[in-house]
Amino acid sequence: MTIFDNLSPEDALILTNAIAIALAKDKNADEINVLGNFIVGVGCLLLTLASQKQFIATDVNPTGNNNNNPGDDIFVG
Structure with missing residues (x-):
């Protein structure tokens, strides 16, 4: 996405x-x-994909092993 990388805010x-x-x-x-709701829907899905990719990338430590420590689990309730 080179066009967006070079844009100032x-x-x-x-x-x-x-x-x-x-x-x-x-x-x-x-x-x-x-049209606006469609664009917002696409944007939400893009954000979901990006956050999941980011989560997966940070959930694997440099040795390639998953960080499956019991303390890392999310507890709800």
Whole structure:
């Protein structure tokens, strides 16, 4: 994703704004809501994938063994 790696935060904001305006042009409120909810859904799934990849990467120590210590388990209740 080289185009996004080189963007400053301000440039990313301007690009996002321009995309939103372009997508919303000539659409009514219902169409914009559907499109926005679709994009939010895709974003949520991307965040879930990224967090799971990050979790898996940090759950394996440098020797390649899983950190299966009993103290690492999550207890709910």
